[in-house]
Amino acid sequence: MRGKPIIEIENLFHTYMKGTPMEHVALKGTNMVVNEGECIAIIGHTGSGKSTLIQHFNGLIRPDSGKVIIDGIDLSKKRIDIKALRRNVGLVFQNPEDQIFEKLIGDDISYGPFKLGLPIKEVRERVKWAMNMVGLNFEEMKDRQTFALSGGQKRKVALAGILALKPKLLVLDEPTAGLDPRSRNELLDKIKSLNKIENLTVIFVSHNMEEVAYLADRVYVMANGKDVLSGTPVDIFTDKEKLQRYQIGTPETVQALYRLKDLGYNVDTSAFTISEAADEIIKVLTNGEVENHGK
Incomplete structure (x- = not known):
């Protein structure tokens, strides 16, 4: 059962390096609504504005103009509770090295819960739960050194570190990029379980249309900084004319x-x-x- 809107975006504009010769308008009036419990895919060619859009979801980027409300927090206001926003919105970057900085896996995943001021017992329970959710054995892996991990394991650790915060909304940028087929399928199953069983709202950016078909309830297609098409995977993948017009992979x-x-x-x-x-x-x-x- 899908709930009320957790993300509301209306006529969103964002410009990088405004007022310089390098000025670039990345978003040009984007609109989007995501309801609690949904799994939403954002697709589009490189440079279409996908990454800029998702960085608004946890306040890494603030809107130049337009309406952006994330879990009840209006990002257009000058003063917002950014800590509350980032507790509730977990953003996992495409490159896991951008999020892993502790020497040991357990320490890295527990960092966020400790910063929330949680007692040690609850931190341990959260870390154990998060590692289990991404397919990492707690007793075997908690004392492993992060630098020695494979790319797939690092991706799982980065995801577990976000899950340990128990966010309401999980945002993933190319979640399976660089993974071997087995690791990819395992991670997709975990994401689907988080969405369908844990009722975690999930938004993911992907160039892999098989992933989109497998996971997404709805799809937003981005082109030239705007949302140009939205609908269910069936709506998107069965409209041959629009597939060709927007050069959407299938x-x-x-x-x-x-x-x-x-x-x-x-x-x-x-x-x-x-x-x-x-x-x-x-x-x-x-x-x-x-x-x-x-x-």
């Missing part, structure tokens, strides 16, 4: 189904999950359409 399953449809086969292009697409292909095969096509 999951490989969708590409295969569109190819079959272009060849004249009766397939449902909205069946973009792997199991659904497999059923569509099996249906074509068992109906004998392949053998009889064109005869």
Whole structure:
């Protein structure tokens, strides 16, 4: 069950290096609404404004103009409780090294809860829970040195450090970039569990359309600093005209189904999950359409 809006963005503008020869308008009237409990994907080409947008969510960037309300906090006001905002909005950067600075895993993940002034017992419980949620064994890993971790393990530690704060909203920038297929699938399952079971609101930026199809309830498409399209994954991936207009990538399953449809086969292009697409292909095969096509 989806709740009330946790993010409300209206006509948001942001300019980097304003008044200099390097001035760049990154956001040009962006709009977005995210409800509590949703999983939202933000997609678009490099330079479309995705990263600038998500940095507004925890106050790293303040709006030049427009309305930005995050969990009831209006970022257009000069004085806001930035600590409260960042307790409730966890932002995980694409590069985990940007967030890991302690020598030991346990120390790094516990840093945030300790800064909240929580008692040691609760900090330990939060660290244990967060490590479990990302697939890191507490007893085996808590005393491991962070510099010796693989890229996938560092990504999990960075995510666990945010989860230990128990945020209301989790924001992920390219969460599986650089991961091997097994680690990628494990992390996607963890994110889905956090959203569906823990009811954590999740927003993620991704260039991987398979991830978008698997995780997202709704999708926002960014282009030239604006939101140009929004809807469910089915809405986005089955609108061929808009896919071409905005050069939106599609999951490989969708590409295969569109190819079959272009060849004249009766397939449902909205069946973009792997199991659904497999059923569509099996249906074509068992109906004998392949053998009889064109005869």
